[in-house]
Amino acid sequence: MTMKVKFVEPAKVYRMIKDELDAAYFEVMDKGDLIDRGQLKSFETNLAAFVGTKYAVGLNSGYDALHMSLRAAGIGAGDEVIVPAHTFVATASAVVNVGAKPVLVDVGKDFNIDCRKIEEALTDQTRAIIPVHLSGYMADMERVIEIAEKHDLVVVEDACQSLGSSMEGKMAGSWGLTGCWSFYPFKILGGYGDGGAITTNNPEVALFATRMRYNGEDRDTGEYHGHGFTCLLDNMQAAFLDVKLRHLPRWIIRRKEIAARYRAALSDLPDLLLPHYHDSRRDHVYQNYTVRSKQGNVFSEFMKAGGIEVLTQFRKPYYRHEALKLEDRGFPETEALSREVCSLPMNVEITDDEVDYVIEVVRSFYNK
Ligand SMILES: Cc1ncc(COP(=O)(O)O)c(C=O)c1O
Numbered sequence: 001m002t003m004k005v006k007f008v009e010p011a012k013v014y015r016m017i018k019d020e021l022d023a024a025y026f027e028v029m030d031k032g033d034l035i036d037r038g039q040l041k042s043f044e045t046n047l048a049a050f051v052g053t054k055y056a057v058g059l060n061s062g063y064d065a066l067h068m069s070l071r072a073a074g075i076g077a078g079d080e081v082i083v084p085a086h087t088f089v090a091t092a093s094a095v096v097n098v099g100a101k102p103v104l105v106d107v108g109k110d111f112n113i114d115c116r117k118i119e120e121a122l123t124d125q126t127r128a129i130i131p132v133h134l135s136g137y138m139a140d141m142e143r144v145i146e147i148a149e150k151h152d153l154v155v156v157e158d159a160c161q162s163l164g165s166s167m168e169g170k171m172a173g174s175w176g177l178t179g180c181w182s183f184y185p186f187k188i189l190g191g192y193g194d195g196g197a198i199t200t201n202n203p204e205v206a207l208f209a210t211r212m213r214y215n216g217e218d219r220d221t222g223e224y225h226g227h228g229f230t231c232l233l234d235n236m237q238a239a240f241l242d243v244k245l246r247h248l249p250r251w252i253i254r255r256k257e258i259a260a261r262y263r264a265a266l267s268d269l270p271d272l273l274l275p276h277y278h279d280s281r282r283d284h285v286y287q288n289y290t291v292r293s294k295q296g297n298v299f300s301e302f303m304k305a306g307g308i309e310v311l312t313q314f315r316k317p318y319y320r321h322e323a324l325k326l327e328d329r330g331f332p333e334t335e336a337l338s339r340e341v342c343s344l345p346m347n348v349e350i351t352d353d354e355v356d357y358v359i360e361v362v363r364s365f366y367n368k
Contacts, residue, residue, distance in 0.1 A: 003357045005345050007309040008186050012349040017247060024239040036219065036232060039239040044197070046245055047181075050164075051173045053199040055206035058233030059213055061196040062160040062182025066094035066130070068212060068231070069156040069178040069198055072205045075100050079127040082153075084113040084139075085331040086338070087132040089318040091158050092326065095130070104319055106331040110277045111290065112139035114333065118147050121329070128154040133162035133172045135275065135343075136188065136255075136287035141167050141175045156180065160196075163189050164252045164285040173199045183233075183241055188255075188287040189248055191237040251348040255286040258346055258355055262289060265359040269366050271295060273340075289346035292337055299365060300342045306361035311343040 014021060024039070033039060040058050048056035059065050075081060077099040083091050085104040092102040105121050108114040111134045118129065129148055131139035141157075148155045155176035159165075162172045163181060173179020183195030200206055211218055216228030263276055273292040275284070288311075293299035303310045317338050319326040344358055 043238040043242040057209040060231035064231040065180035080125040082129040085334040115143040132158040136285040292340040
């Protein structure tokens with residue numbers, strides 16, 4: 001029997017927690033609380049507590065979080081910043097847009113920056129590293145911090161895909177000068193439009209971001225503290241996110257159950273590499289369940305023909321887009337995985353029957 005399995009179904013999530021989301025909506029509308037009100041503060045407090053940092057500052061997007069962090073660290077023209085070759089383009093764009101140069105480093109088998117290759121990419125101009133925690137699994141932050149301390153570099157964590165993940169019990173987004181978050185609708189914690197935040201333990205960085213997100217203004221005194229931006233997290237989005245954050249621990253458990261179901265049913269297929277890594281220090285929260293199929297597009301097209309929505313980010317690595325003018329220093333692992341990646345449906349709204357159908361289609365591709 002053919003079924004249709006969506007990659008995500010936002011309307012289904014809405015129905016799962018409709019009463020709470022509706023209550024949040026009506027509270028905002030009734031009070032007329034639109035900009036920088038209690039709902040934003042509440043979400044910031046709860047996000048900081050969840051991540052284990054002193055501060056969280058709500059922004060308009062994950063991109064803004066990265067951009068703001070680099071500004072807060074004083075990074076600009078003449079500086080170089082280490083970023084992974086396999087990530088969403090925004091990681092590198094934030095570096096370019098503060099006037100600095102992204103220097104790309106290949107990733108390892110876990111899709112995260114290969115720490116063995118960072119030091120060879122450092123120059124006298126290197127000022128920062130942006131490790132990306134991809135798909136719900138952290139980069140090796142112990143090693144990143146070691147390298148950063150040795151070379152006096154700022155660390156900005158791109159944790160946009162990994163809210164809730166940890167290493168040695170210390171949460172993603174609590175290791176660097178800042179942790180950068182995206183609440184784009186299909187993230188592990190997604191809003192109903194764009195949204196983002198930084199988390200930090202540094203009071204000056206938190207104050208800088210709080211002012212700069214509002215055109216540089218101190219909202220108590222009216223004083224402008226610099227030329228800033230308009231990138232404040234909407235109060236309405238904050239209200240929705242606060243509701244969903246309460247469900248996140250339970251939803252992470254569900255994601256792990258789905259991952260375990262895929263693993264139990266698919267790990268015997270030699271041409272399919274599953275995203276389960278052997279590092280007991282790191283906890284995977286499976287924002288994405290990205291497999292590597294040796295058959296690349298033939299596999300992903302077969303899944304689509306079977307009624308299953310899959311994502312193949314990123315078949316074309318971002319440094320291969322000519323207009324971005326980025327230096328390709330040679331990234332064999334990124335090149336290889338780009339041909340093979342395929343993210344299977346992984347979300348809290350999927351049913352076990354749907355997961356089993358995905359498994360059936362994968363197995364039928366391999367004639368099993
Ligand atoms: C790794 C990574 N970095 C940065 C971003 C940018 O976040 P946003 O789309 O909220 O600007 C995203 C998400 O899209 C992401 O996945």
